[in-house]
Amino acid sequence: MHTTQLDTLIQRDSVRMTALTLVNQLCGEQCWIAAGFVRNLVWDALHDYTEPTSLNDIDVVYFDDEQCDPKQDLSLEALLKVAMPALNWQVRNQARMHERNKDRPYTSVVDAMRFWPEKETAVAVRLTNDGELEWISSWGFDSLFRGDVTYNPARPAAVFLSRVENKQWLTRWPKLRLQGEIALA
DSSP states (O other): OHHHHHHHHHHTOHHHHHHHHHHHHHHOTTOEEETHHHHHHHHHHHTTOSSOOOOSOEEEEEOOTTOOOHHHHHHHHHHHHHHSTTSOEEEEETTTHHHHHTOSOOOSHHHHHTTSSBGGGOEEEEEOTTSOEEEEESSOSHHHHHTEEEBOTTSOHHHHHHHHHHTTHHHHSTTOEEESHHHHO
């Protein structure tokens, strides 16, 4: 059910659809666009905003444990920036991100997203070669559509709280509710 709603929201947004098409063409079907690209769109819809919240960056994620050179990410970023320079592209192979985060090795994009600071950010979409939208999430979509911001205990509480404050989510989207151990403390 939620993926049908997500399909509708994305298809109404020409910038997001263009970005998805570009990522598929330049980076391949194994790449997903994640985090605020999806999360903010849903939160805007929950607040009945007619203008989408500006995208600070476009997080492109993929998993390739045979090609972990960061230069590959930079090369893909450069291609995307040339094609769509108004967007701040950030490409990251999740097969190596466990090293930066000091976690056990990740096994997939979905597994890597299980370590992201808030559960509602761990969502991603891609455009398949058949022109279909495909969705993944480490925690499902229910809490995202409820307007929750859920602390993920896989990360330090200070990281979560800093993100909530610095990104001013509760100011931009006042109907959101903090959830998890932090919200209950």
